[in-house]
Amino acid sequence: MSAAASSIPSAADLAGLFEADGVLLYAIEAQDLSIVDIWPEHASAGSLKLQVGFGVTGLVARTGKPVLLEADSPRNSLHRQLLGLKPQQTVARMCLPLRGLDEEAGVVGVLAVHRSPRRPFGPDDLEAAGPIATVLGLRLHAEQLWRAVNRHRTERDRLMKQAISAQEAERRRIAFDLHDGVTTALASMSFHLSAADLTVSELAAHDDSEASMRAQELERARAELVSARVLADMAYNQTRAAISGLHSLVLDDLGLVAAIESLVQMASRDEGPSIELVVDPAADTDDLPNHAAAALYRILQEALANAVKHAEADRIVLSLRRVGDSIVIGCADDGKGFDQEERRNARTMDADGAQHFGLSSIAERCAIIEASLRVESVPERGTTMLVELPL
Known part of the structure; x- marks a missing residue:
């Protein structure tokens, strides 16, 4: 028995070890018990869901205490099919809690073994099953942790993709807003400043000696317009560069x-x-x-x-x-x-x-x-x- 307990036996292996008619290995998912291994195999095994706290298997899952039954008759019809029971027929059962790595994990599953009521399970069977239950519990807990890691990884990847996509979408929106608003306004301002500069130049060209003061004022105005146009061009180019940087x-x-x-x-x-x-x-x-x-x-x-x-x-x-x-x-x-x-x-x-x-x-x-x-x-x-x- 110790050699068998050192490995991770399947449901078929456990049936042979306990000279049982069948074995069901349950894992706890939320508040339900689901079959993860069964012998003999049954096409409907995946459909059976037992609630934690209800029935013999659910009670073992909640209390963490093993149960030996000399003659049990489950009421769930699908459960009876998996146990191979006919109407009014009973079965001897041994149900053991499977514990995880630490106290926080608690009970992670249940091992249920059954055979004829003529050969009920006793304390020796329960003692022999202890090391096996420990190994099975660790295996179930490891599998649950692995699934949890994959779920978290998948969720993280999804959120990461959404975050980057949202960030790029916001950059795109800001870039388009700058392009359609600020750069258009700056380009228009530069155009009008150029037109004003040209007008001032034409006025200054018609200057005469009696209007020298007016010409000087026009030249100052022209210088201001040139400076404003330079600044407008600089703002335009910087905004274009910002747009390229954003998206x-x-x-x-x-x-x-x-x-x-x-x-x-x-x-x-x-x-x-x-x-x-x-x-x-x-x-x-x-x-x-x-x-x-x-x-x-x-x-x-x-x-x-x-x-x-x-x-x-x-x-x-x-x-x-x-x-x-x-x-x-x-x-x-x-x-x-x-x-x-x-x-x-x-x-x-x-x-x-x-x-x-x-x-x-x-x-x-x-x-x-x-x-x-x-x-x-x-x-x-x-x-x-x-x-x-x-x-």
């Missing part, structure tokens, strides 16, 4: 690779380091979920912005490749780098006391999509960031 229409329309290419092109317009993009031809991203593509785009966007702003680099290389079933993106620069140990042990502060949140923001985005992040940096030898997302 990438290229990502929606053409996918991740095209969006990164657009990101590099925009960043390369300004004076600064040389920016390159290396894409592995085998890096197919067609099967990449939309929320994951958006997250990877934001990570590279943040990494590029950090490198341009803080690295003091001459060259920055963005990369995208496929490694097995994973997408790997990277950002490498030849800038000033940093001491990783010091970065871990101290907050990185600007001269005015503002904290850099670049790396922490990237780490948070990686955690949301369950991607791994690796950052390698050496002072005066640059920094390399790699993000790997399993698909």
Whole structure:
């Protein structure tokens, strides 16, 4: 018996061990007992639901105490079918509680063994079944924990996708609002300022000696208009840049690779380091979920912005490749780098006391999509960031 108890026996094994006519193994789900193993097999076993606290099996589940019955006759018709009972027929039963790993788990299931009333179960059977019940309880608890983990993981993935999708939708809405409202107004203002400047120029051209004071005032007005137009153009360009930062229409329309290419092109317009993009031809991203593509785009966007702003680099290389079933993106620069140990042990502060949140923001985005992040940096030898997302 001890050798059998050291393994995890099936219902058929237990029937042989106890010379029983049948075995039913129940697991507790909420307030119901459901069959997870049965011998002899029965097509309707999955339909039986016994409520915790009711009937012999339910009582064992609630009290945690084993029960021996010399002659039992369950009232549930399906239960009787599974026990192979005819009308008015009785059966000897042994029901044991199956406990989980700790007291908090409590009873996680019930082992029910039955045979002819002519051979009722006794204390020796109950004692022999104890170690087996312990093993079965641990197995049931482990399975329940595994299912709970999978449920939580599935729910987490669903909420994560919803959160990223909602975030991108809000970015899209703000970008469209800026485009349709602010940039249109700024463009119109710039047009009117140009027209006013032209009018002032024409008036100044008709100046004569008797109207010199008026001409000077017109010139001052013209200077003010020119300054206003410069500011309007600056506001327009900054708003356009903000729109591009908020949401990438290229990502929606053409996918991740095209969006990164657009990101590099925009960043390369300004004076600064040389920016390159290396894409592995085998890096197919067609099967990449939309929320994951958006997250990877934001990570590279943040990494590029950090490198341009803080690295003091001459060259920055963005990369995208496929490694097995994973997408790997990277950002490498030849800038000033940093001491990783010091970065871990101290907050990185600007001269005015503002904290850099670049790396922490990237780490948070990686955690949301369950991607791994690796950052390698050496002072005066640059920094390399790699993000790997399993698909």
